[in-house]
Amino acid sequence: MENIKDKKDLTISIIGGTDGLGKWFAKYLKNKGFNIIVTGRDVEKGKNVEKELNVKFINNNIEAAKKGDIVIIAVPINVTEKVIKEVAPHVRKGCLLMDITSIKEIPTKTMEKYVREGVTVIPTHPMFGPSTPSLLRQVVILTPTEKHKKSEWFEKVYNFLVKEGAKVIVIPAEKHDRIMGIVQGLTHFAFISLGSTLKELNVDIKESRKFASPIYELMISIIGRIIGQNPYLYADIQMFNPRIQEIHKTFINQCMEISKIVANKDREGFVKIMKEAAKHFGSEAKRGAYYSDKAVFALSSEIEKLNKLIGKEIAVKNLNSNNIHFGILKNIEDDYLILEKNGKELKFNILRVEVFSGEELKNLKKKHFERKYSDISVLFKKSVDENVILNLLKKLFDVEIIDIYEGDKIEEGYKSITFRIYGYSKDELKEIEKEFLNIIKNIGGKERFK
Structure with a gap:
């Protein structure tokens, strides 16, 4: 990318760069050394982003x-076509x-139609959200036409993404929308429908968890994750993908077919549907079992680990604010x-924190606190190897020998x-000394x- 122009001379304009993924890219690319311009409808928000990210805000897309x-x-998807026509x-x-x-x-065809000759068009779909720390191991899909796939810009963008550690997939736009109709469209449709069904049945979600199997717990968690997102974004994914209607129709037909089989108590018909679906999945059925087992085990292991730490010192990192307690x-x-903490009780959602103990806790305390120390002189027989003693004590304490x-x-x-011996408060040192x-x-x- 930088061979077309040097980074310090290359300007990237992000239309809609004051929020969401647009803001994420503004920050990420600014940190990579590019000049960044962002636009947005809210002037006050734009000025705040300008100051926060050290980018330039312009209240004019053109x-x-x-x-x-x-x-x-x-x-947003619902105005993408309009904005493309504008700029x-x-x-x-x-x-x-x-x-x-x-x-x-739709974006690919619209960009191709409205750009002037000599402009390269690379439609892109980053498969991650604005909470992602970097491009490392993230999937980014590119859907250029054959004409633009041969351009110098495509080569530069592709190489930049790979260098940043992204997994880059290049496919036609039509294939992208067909796959995303399943990966996003069907998934969201099914889980939002499940959430709406539980609402219509007036199910007490918290109460139901008391009787839950691990799979139900996972399902409820996924439903909660999806319905807690931006509903306008999810509405647009359903309404602007031209492949969605066919997918919905197939899904609803299958639901009705299975419901009919259950109503008729057609046991063999039900078994047949499950077996045929499993056959279609092939080895992915076993992979799904292993994957879900691992997820369930991870949740159980975390709770088990925390139970063993009750009564002990830990550090808690809030994943929303990054504050450490x-x-x-x-x-x-x-x-x-x-x-x-300091005589007060703080309550943290286990699912929104990272817990540190043992060596990780020690390293965090070294980073965040000023160490205090106490010197203790001890008598040992001359034949004792002090290095052996020190190595033993180091497994239990932050300690060094300063004199023999x-x-x-x-x-x-x-x-x-x-x-x-080292500690981080007088009270802690007294306990360590003892x-x-x-x-x-x-x-x-x-x-x-x-």
Whole structure:
């Protein structure tokens, strides 16, 4: 990408870059050294993003398109076609026009129709959301026509994405929409329908979890994840993909067929449908079982691990804010852990935190707190190898040897070893000292000064 122009001279205009994935790309590409222009309907929000990301905000899509060497359309699906018609004619010859919408046939045809000759068009679908930290291991789908696939811009974009660690898939727009009609359209349709059904049945979701199998737990979690997203985005995915109606019709027909079989108590008919579906899945049926088993095991293992940490010091990182809290894990109640911190109780949703203990906890404390220390002199027989003792103690404490002394005032046949033990508060050091001296006593040492 940078060979067409040097990064410091290359301007990327993101139409709709003040929110969502558009803002994500503005931040990501700015950090990679590109000049970024963003547009948005809300001027106040645009000015805030300008200041936050150190980018340029322009409240005019056409002006931004004229200035961009790369122009990225990052607006909601329902206005994508309209915005493309607005800005595409103003993209300069020799420049690149992209979109990052989750449907591809309509944007591809519209961009191809409205750009001037000499403008490269690369329709793009990033298969991730704005909470993703980077492009590493993320799927990005490109749907250029054969003409644009041969361009220098395509080569640069493709290589840039691969260099950033993305998994890049290049397919025709029609194939993309057919696949996404299943991967996104059918999936969302089915789970939103399940959520709506549970609402119509007036099911108490929290109460139902008490009787839940692991698979029901996973299903409820997926439904909750989907229905908790932006409903307008999900509506647009359903309504603007030209392949969706056929998929809906097939799904509804199958639901009605299975319902009819159940109503007729046609046991063999039901078995036949399951067996035929399993045969169609082939080895993916077993993979699905293994995958779901692993997900269930991961959830169970996390709760088991937390139960073992009750009464011990841990660190809790809030995945929403990235704030880290240190304290004693007091209890686990349903989906929440109770942390005792400075005499107060804090409640965290287990599903929205990362928990650190052991060595990870020690490393975090070193990073976030100023270490305090206490020096303790201990007598050991001269024959004792202090390095062996130190290696043993290091498994339990943050400790080092600062002095070894033999001579005056030292009991015959003994040597004095001074250990420096570290902690992060006076109270913690007192507890560490007490435990340290108890272990010293059990391995044949004795405190020199009492």
